[in-house]
Amino acid sequence: MSMVIEIENLTRKYGKGIGEVVAINEISLNIEYGEFTAIIGPSGSGKSTLLNLIGGLDKSDSGSVLLAGRDIAKMSGSQMSDFRRDRIGFIFQAYNLIPVLSAEENIEYIMLLQGIPSVKRKERVQEMLFLVGLEGLGHRRPSELSGGQQQRVAVARAMASKPEIILADEPTANLDSKTGMALLDMMRQLNEDQGVTFVFSTHDEMIMKRARRLIHLRDGLVALDERNSNATP
């Protein structure tokens, strides 16, 4: 099977001199199309840094990231933006919706960036809201939604652009365990039904049990890369 993400000798350091922190230390790993992978590890182990580097939100010090065969270091600012817009969906720990836009508009916005005509956008917004179980709440602003609902909007926004990869950085961290679990089930459903590759980070035991592959990070290194054959359905 072909790789959607190929990482080679990737390194990211912060600071200089004695204060230097190697957040990602020469990591190499590949992720196939359609995988449902969790990056796990204690706080400070480099999970966010790795996801940011994969999504081109941050710049590495050395090594390379290939997305669908393309070296992201070789893309210009606009090319990287367009790649993210069309092929990557992001879900962040803090819900990170645009506060002045309603749930619907947040979902619509990314399609606006893609240049999708208005009528089609509106249709797809409703589809997405249905998919994440928020029918009828589309007109609410983020501040009028609960944490779990906001994170569902974030998932809907990430899905709306029909990406190949969704990168989610501790998407359940700010949710209670029941809501978190529900969100994860929804993500896995989308993975199974639509074949979207998911890479998400977590340090929650219950959540990681849902993943099919577990990449353990420790101090910026891959400590263990295991297949979870008995992932809870």
Added chain:
Amino acid sequence: MLLLRMAFRNLFRQYRRTILTALSIGGGYIVFVLSVSLVEGSYGNVIDIFTKDSVGHIQIHRKSYREKPKTYLTIDNRKELEELFHKESKIISFAPRVLSMALAYGKEKSTPVKVLGIDPNLESGVTRIKEKIFSGDYFDSIPNADGYYKAMIGSSIAKSLKINIGDELILIGQGAEGSIANDIFIVSSIVGNEDSFDRMTVYLPLIASQSFLSLSDEVHQYALLVNTPKRNVEIADELQETLSNLEVAPWQRIETTFYQTMQADKKGNNYTLVLIVFLVFVGVLNTILMSVLERTKEFGVIRAIGCRPSKLILLINLETMFLTFLSISLSLVIVIPMIYWFANTGFLLSEPIDMGGVMFQHMRGEFSLYVFLKPMIIIFITSMLVSLPPGFRAARMTPKNAMDIN
């Protein structure tokens, strides 16, 4: 449109600050419009006063007359010329003039004077000569029983020759062919005061001046008024094309010193305007910078989901343009009636002011598209420029760095 809606809502997020910024943009615009209106209005006023004192908007002479004002260098195809003036709708009035120097004798003294032969009817259609009569009556071209023509004299002549209305005035000069010219005239009125440009001028009826200088029906000068004084240069150029054997000059070329003084004055006013724009600039820059800094994290998210850097700059720009548009639109509601009043009624100054040698007391603005448009364009361009640096700053950060900021 989603983008506009977004810009609009972003503006009302910090509505108090937005209102303050809107006030500074709107206030700046109003002050700007007022000063442009004032400058244009008062210069328009000064030009009007100045040109209608004597020069007119356009003057026509025989070629080379202005360099070497010889009496024989006359315009002699008057009929043809005046037919053209009547036909040309841009010309509203014209006045033929004969110019010369002479020595004037009163009862016992003499003084050199300027002689200006005018057509009594046509002249008053171009200048305010009629209103400038200090004493006596505006003259006509009819000689008295003894065959003497009337003359109107400047105040200084009356004073230095000690002559008054009804007295005789003897002029001695040089005729067109070099012969001695002399004639007697009866003073019919005294013109202006001792500050007037014509304090040493003797006005004669055109025919009297022609016979005094042994000229046939020839003149030295035509002064014209045009329907659009602001376009007098263009109109002069057009006329010049058809009148190739004459010199057609706008007043700006006749009265160069006055024109240059006025231009310099205008430039001085421009510095005031630059200051206004600068103040608006600083106020707006500050707000935009603040609102961009506060939303760094949000811009990080927008960039993360795939907004191009250039689009982000556009988005920030759009917000500023939108605010500027709203501020100016609201200001127009206030400033249009204000300028309308200012242009039509205006106000009287307690003390007359001297602008380039012309005194005026009635301040009036100008009401024209230019007055509203020039400040609008400048403020739009300024606020666009102002929003660029914060936009670039937001676009240059990596999304990760932007999102890290709290």
